[in-house]
Amino acid sequence: MSGEKSLYIHYPFCKKKCPYCHFFVLPSREESEKLWLKGILKELSLYQFENPLTVYFGGGTPSLMPPEWVAEILYSSPQEVTLEINPEGITKKKLIAFKKAGINRCSVGVQSLQEEELLLLGREHLPSTTEKLLYILADVGFENVSVDLMYDVPGQSLNSLERSLDNLLKLPFTHLSLYNLTIEPHTPFYKQRIALEKKRPPPEESRQQFLLVREKLLEKGFEHYEISAFAKPAFRAIHNSGYWLGRPFLGIGPSSFSFLNNIRSQNHPHLDKWIQALEQNQKPISFTDPLSEEERLLELFVLNLRWLDGVDLSRYSLPPHTLNTLKKLEQQGLLLPGPRLSLEGILYFDEIAPELI
Ligand code: SF4
Structure with a gap:
């Protein structure tokens, strides 16, 4: 395959599953993880996927894997190689080894710097763990560091979010992804949804939270370049940008999504089924999107609208x-010429998007 393309690698293991998590996650066990590595190498061999522009190790908690595995999996020198990291249980020595293995960007699951919010989210780390990690990453020489921050969390107020953010902005990082907590079916949070929803900020306050984060980041020299993404100049996420701009990507590992030749597909969200298919030399795909060409293009257009530089209409x-x-x-007033989203359009994007399809 030629042209710009990206590779996503799903490492599905975590020490413990967070109660809001709806990703395909398995308990971290040495035996399963070794099978996973074997499967990943096999799956890669089924594609001629040369010279990806970016590689993204997502999960799960891929920072749990031995750094030598990264070196074993990487087969070229992509421009950006990201590793998702959870703040707990990672040492400076291991981070040095990841850097040596080819990782040049880290994405840290900070979520909050308030202890009671981390507790409610079932996260294993403390605010101080994150602070320490971000300094270690800088010390090891990672310049390109992204953090995930959550808003719309039950019990979170504008004040507590502001405190998290003020503390975060004293630390070294170059990119921030801002997520609102969603309560998804088949999660422990879903069973408690009535009680949790009562403690959530009302919609107007949730929008105020978003605006607060945006304002503080702009003040500190970040640019708001996608609805949920902010970057210091020259630190936009190249891999994630591909999702919004329609760059083809291959996702490998159980449950991974791909977008190749304008077709979306998903791998088996099941370790054994994924391995069985690979053992039979088959691509472990469980689902291929039945959308027509026109529907797909429209979906891409709406995704592209999240990109705040605007959309090149001649592509569609x-x-x-x-x-x-x-x-x-x-x-x-929800769109500006371009077209690109106005600030109001950003706040109401979830309502606008279905109208366009
Ligand atoms: S650490 Fe991330 S992937 Fe793992 S369970 Fe928690 S939210 Fe899910």
Whole structure:
């Protein structure tokens, strides 16, 4: 395959599953992890996927894996190689080894710097663990460091979010991804959803939380370049940008998604089924998106709208109802010429998106 493309590698193991997590996650066990590595090498061999622009080790908690595995899996020198890291249980020695193995960007699951919020989220780390880790990453020489921050958390107030952010902004990092907590079916949080929803900030306060984070980051020289992403100049996430701009990507590992030749697919979200398919020399795909070419293009267009530089309309041939909706949204001040989202459009994107499809 030629042209710019990305590789995503799903490492599905965690020490403990967080009560809100809806990803495909398994308990960390040496035997299963060794099978996983064997499977990953096998799956890669089934594709001619040369010279990806970026590689992303996501999970799960890929920072649990031995750094030598990264070196074993990487087969070229991509521009950006990201490792997701959980703050707990990672040593300076291991981080040095990851850097040596080819990792040049780290994405840290900070979520909050308030102890009671971390406790509610079932996270294993303390605010001080994150602080220490970010300094160690700088010390080891990682310049490209992203942090995940959560808002809309039950019991979180504007004040507690501001305290988290003020403390975070004293630490070394160059990118921030801002997520609102979602309560998904089949999670422990879903069973407690009525009680949890009562403690969540009301929608207007949740928007205030988003605006607060945005304002503070802009003040500190970050640019807001995608609805949920902020970066210091020259530190936009190249890998994630591909998702919003329609760059093809291959996802390997159980449950991974791919977008190749304009078709979305997903691997078996099951370790044994994924391994069985590989043992039979088959690509372990469980689902291929049945969308038509037009539907796919429209979906890509809506994703592309999340990119705040605006959309190059010449890439899309949009149906009349979408073009009319774009005009209407511009009249309502939700879109600016380009088209690109206005601040109001960013806040109400979840309501706008279905109207365009
Ligand atoms: S650490 Fe991340 S992937 Fe693992 S259980 Fe928690 S939220 Fe899910």
